[in-house]
Amino acid sequence: MTDATALIRLSGITKTYGQGQAAFLALKGVDLAIEPGEFVAIMGPSGSGKSTVMNILGCLDTPSSGTYVFEGVHVEQLTRDQRALLRRNYLGFVFQGYNLLARTTALENVELPLIYRGEPAAARHAAARAALEQVGLGGWEDHTPAELSGGQQQRVAIARSIVTRPAVLLADEPTGNLDTRTSQEIMDLITALNRDRGITVLMVTHEPDMAAYAKRTIRFVDGRVESDQLNGGAD
Amino acid sequence: MLWNTLLLALRAIRRNLMRSFLTILGIVIGVAAVITMVTLGNGATKSVSDQISSMGSNLIMLIPGQRFGAGSSGAPNFKLADVESIRNQIGVAKAVAPIANKATTAVYMAENWSTVVSGSNNDYFKAGNWELAAGRTFTEAEERAGKAVCVIGDTVRTKLFGGQNPVGSEIRIKQFACEVVGLLKAKGQSAMGSDQDDTVVMPLRTVQRRLTGSQDVNRLTVSVREGASIDAVKDQLTLLLRERRNIGETEEDDFRVLDTRQLAETLTGTTRILTMLLGAVAAVSLLVGGIGIMNIMLVSVTERTREIGIRLAIGALEREVLLQFLIEAVVLSSLGGLIGIALATGASIALSNLMDIPYLFDAGINLLSFFFSAAIGVIFGYFPARRAAGLNPIDALRHE
Known part of the structure; x- marks a missing residue:
């Protein structure tokens, strides 16, 4: 515990898929610390373990060994339900494939996390509308994902991830399915959330253009952190 | 939690109207068939016993020989x-x-x-x-x-x-x-x-x-x-x-002494066997309906597994997801059961009029087929979901 201010601290994290002969070591001992308010890009070639570490950070997957401390809590010791509550209360997710509920309006998609939080209907609707407004989708509340473009769907996903005012936003290739211009709009939105609302952003990407929006880049190769550096002047 | 989950379940039913409709349809047809068959069978039995009592009350018949009918072994x-x-x-x-x-x-x-x-x-x-x-x-x-x-x-x-x-x-x-x-x-x-x-x-x-x-x-x-x-x-x-x-x-x-009650028992026994036979045939249709539901549920399991992954990722507890699926299954199957009962009541009344037999409401068969259909719906709606909700969120999200 050298760095008491760290929001997230991973030490000696490994992840093994499969068993015996077929076992595959996706992470071979990862140590890293993330401070509140950081904007971190996680890069690396496919199979480098960047998505695996992202899933572990997001409590979507569990490490095979090592410790993961989130705000002083040892996540690797939490139960399944406790990890769910941690996701519910502290984390927001944005995926490459948007992962919105099909045939469900933007408003209902955005208010979904609030329903699980047990917020009353009126507060829920107001918060969901405000979040959609914030991502620039005011007036699109009643549209289903099929009626929205990819960029709009990703905006809905971002609205859903921030509607709970999370401490950390985890974005896994958020621009992977989008064209350059839309990608830039999405990245501007995420940057603004980091800057204006102080949300810590962890983003996996393999595009250097997108990583350039971050203040810090961690590069993974072959299941290990290869480099970890601050992006000079990129803001 | 229950109220919110109910809301989520109803939303899920609403946004998959076709799937919900097909699920309900299987149950409706099965329940309606079983109830109608058994109700008509009961009506036929009642009609036979009514006709016997029209023959005369407190009637005893004496027939030579030990067998029913003519040519009785020379008695x-x-x-x-x-x-x-x-x-x-x-x-x-x-x-x-x-x-x-x-x-x-x-x-x-x-x-x-x-x-x-x-x-x-x-x-x-x-x-x-x-x-x-x-x-x-x-x-x-x-x-x-x-x-x-x-x-x-x-x-x-x-x-x-x-x-x-x-x-x-x-x-x-x-x-x-x-x-x-x-x-x-x-x-x-x-x-x-x-x-x-x-x-x-x-x-x-x-x-x-x-x-x-x-x-x-x-x-x-x-x-x-x-x-x-x-x-x-x-x-x-x-x-x-x-x-x-x-x-x-x-x-x-070398003679037989029969009373109308005995005769009634013999004849209603026959119609009762027929009723059971019809009921069995109808039960097969209920089963086929159930298999139809199973089919729909299994086909939709990929989509639903991803949905479960999304819900888990944004912080739903496993039991909240399961409760939602359970409510969905119960609502759909009960709705199907109720529509089936309504349909069966209408069909039974119309058909018994047509066949000139009395309409008898049989609470037992109504309850039985209702709960059987509900059980089918719940089993096939809930158990695939239970498997999916037990996955790691990321595995559920990546389900292909």
Whole structure:
């Protein structure tokens, strides 16, 4: 515990898929610390373990060994339900494939996390509308994902991830399915959330253009952190 | 948590209307089929027992031989003297009617009609709950003398006389003319499906003398006073007839004593078997409906697994997801069950009207098929979800 201010601290994290002969070591001992308010890009070639570490950070997957401390809590010791509550209360997710509920309006998609939080209907609707407004989708509340473009769907996903005012936003290739211009709009939105609302952003990407929006880049190769550096002047 | 989960479940049903509709449809058809079949079967059973009671209440029939029907292994017929003996010895016997049957043709003008002539006495009408539509029954003198007079059933009247009043006309039976003195009120079909109104009744002596040519009586019908114990009277009748027919103590009866209740049991037993058969066929359709539901649920499992992944990722607890799926399954199957019951009630009422049988609401089969369908829906809706909700969120999200 050298760095008491760290929001997230991973030490000696490994992840093994499969068993015996077929076992595959996706992470071979990862140590890293993330401070509140950081904007971190996680890069690396496919199979480098960047998505695996992202899933572990997001409590979507569990490490095979090592410790993961989130705000002083040892996540690797939490139960399944406790990890769910941690996701519910502290984390927001944005995926490459948007992962919105099909045939469900933007408003209902955005208010979904609030329903699980047990917020009353009126507060829920107001918060969901405000979040959609914030991502620039005011007036699109009643549209289903099929009626929205990819960029709009990703905006809905971002609205859903921030509607709970999370401490950390985890974005896994958020621009992977989008064209350059839309990608830039999405990245501007995420940057603004980091800057204006102080949300810590962890983003996996393999595009250097997108990583350039971050203040810090961690590069993974072959299941290990290869480099970890601050992006000079990129803001 | 329950309220919120209910909201989520209803939203999930609403956004998958086609899937919900198909799920409900399978249950609706299965439930409706089972209930309709069983209800109609029950109605048919009731209708049979109603018809039996229309034959006359507290009725005991004596038939020579041990088997139902004619040609009974050479057991001797009854004699007219048996009737007197029963009248004298069985105090509660209200009416004792000897019956001698002969199938023959009745002719009136240019019309002719094949029917059965029954020779009996006035007790025949009393025992069989017959009422007169016109005319009269036999006089004592006619019975004693074996006069050529007859009382005819409604079917015979229609076939020979059309809509006319037959009383006073003469019909020809075989080689002799016979005056119609009475017309019976229509009674409709018997429990065995034969037309009870297709009958010509004459004094017993007339039939014996002019048609059968013997002193034999094919059948005895004894009607017992209300409140008397049928079983006791049957025992007395058996004893009496064994004595009169000289049956040794070790020998078996060479006649049968049947009462309407027994007959009712035999016949309703048959329709009950048919009901069970129909119910079984319908149960297969309920099962097929269930398999249809299973199919729909399994097909949608990929999409639903991803949905479960999304819900888990944004912080739903496993039990919240499961509760939602359980509510969905229960709502859909109960809705299907209720629609099925409504449909079955409508169909049963309409069909029993059409088939002219009474409509009987059977709470048991309604509940049974409702809960069976609910169980199918819940099992096939819930268990695939349980597997998915147990996955790591990331595995559920990546499910292909």
